[in-house]
Amino acid sequence: MKFDLHTHHFRCGHADGNIRDYIEAGITAGLSVIGISDHTPYFGRSEDRPFPKITMGKREFAGYVEEVLKLKQEYEGKIDVLLGIESDFFPEHAEVYRKTLNQYPFDYVIGSVHSVGKVSIFNKNRWKSLKESERIATKEAYYELIRESARSGMFQILGHIDAMKGNYPAFSDIPTAKAIDDTLQTIADNGVVIEINTSGKTKLSGGWYPSDAILERALHFGVDVTFGSDAHTPERVGDEWDLVLTRLKEIGFTEWVYFKNKQKISVPL
Template identity: 65%
Template sequence: MKFDLHTHHSRCGHAEGEIRDYIEAALKAGLQVIGISDHSPYFGSKEDHAEPGIAMAKSEFTHYISEVLKLKEEYKDRIEVLLGVESDFFPEHADLYNQMYEPYPFDYIIGSVHRSGGVSIFNKNRWKGLSKNDQIKAKDEYYDLIRQSADSGMFQILGHIDAMKGYYPEFSRIQTKMVEETLKIIGGHGIAIEVNTSGKTKTVGGWYPADDILERALFYNIPITFGSDAHLPSRVGDDWEEVQRKLREIGFKEWVYYRRKEMQKVPL
């Protein structure tokens, strides 16, 4: 069974195409399950559309959900369409985000950290001039947010858990115990992490997370899922077979997707 749980569309302001385009792309790619998971609004902001080039407006949220549910019904005999969302994780607004999600029939919610220390994790300038100790501190802060997102109980999946390397490949060589500690906590909660193939579109040129993290994830019995993080319909299911082979090589026997927040296991 082929599935892809991480896709975007035009509402977020930095993806191309509409939801239907991603569903049609999934059909062409031979997928049986396609998850729609655009970026959540900035619910903690007073503005309706705080970051037009990053996330959808608050006023678009119900329209987004309605459109996915309508298409889920329309395509039910051809492909399973899942209602998801990629949620930013801000500890200070966690309760508010939970309140906003609670009324809706999400199949899953992806929790992703995109900002750490008040700066985008993809801002390569954040590393300029940092001492070794400051680099360790920055990496620890990032993983502490991921740890808190796992502890929050808000999410079924944690997104791209080493994406901070996207435009700074040296990130992976910063040594800190926080990565191991965070994986142990994720495993204790039984939350899935994704293999996200969008890293190939960044300077780092590979998937998230790195193989060594996947090996430790297996050790801690962390469920694994797949997400292309497609911002173009043509990337739906991108590298699915290659990821499947790699996970088998590492020793995984299954991967998972979610329906009505219940884990569905699929043999590798």
């Protein structure tokens, strides 16, 4: 049974295609389940859309939910369309995000850390001229935010938990094994799932998020996993699903999961 829980569309301002395009691509890719999970609006400011190329506007949000729910009914029997969302995690704004998201019938919410110290995790210039101790501190701050997101109770899934390597591949070599282990233990303790996200191939790092080394530690700590292409074009829906399945078996996983009505559903590998 094939599924993909992480897809975007035009509303976020940096993806191509409409929701129907992604559903049709899912059918073509042989998916039984597709999750639509565009970026939430930025709820930390009063403007409708302070970041037009990053998130949808607040005024678009209800329409997004309504469209997914209508398409869920239309495609019933052909493919199971799930209402998801990818939410940034900002500790200072967590309660307004929680209150807003709880107003809608999401099947799942993906929580993703996209900035550390108010700088995008994908900004490779942040690493210039940093001492080793400063690189370690930055990476540890990233994982502390991920731990906070796991403890928040807001999310079923945590998105791309080593994506800070995306445009700075040397990130993976910064020595913070304890921080990663502590993060995986926290994720396990709070019953949150991590995704294998195949969009890393679109960045300088290539490959998937997270690394095989982190997936091996995730198995050790009993962390459940799911799949998300993080498609920003319909052509990437389900991208490398079969390769991920094979690699998870090699690592030692026996199942992965998806969510419906925020209930975890296990699928044997």
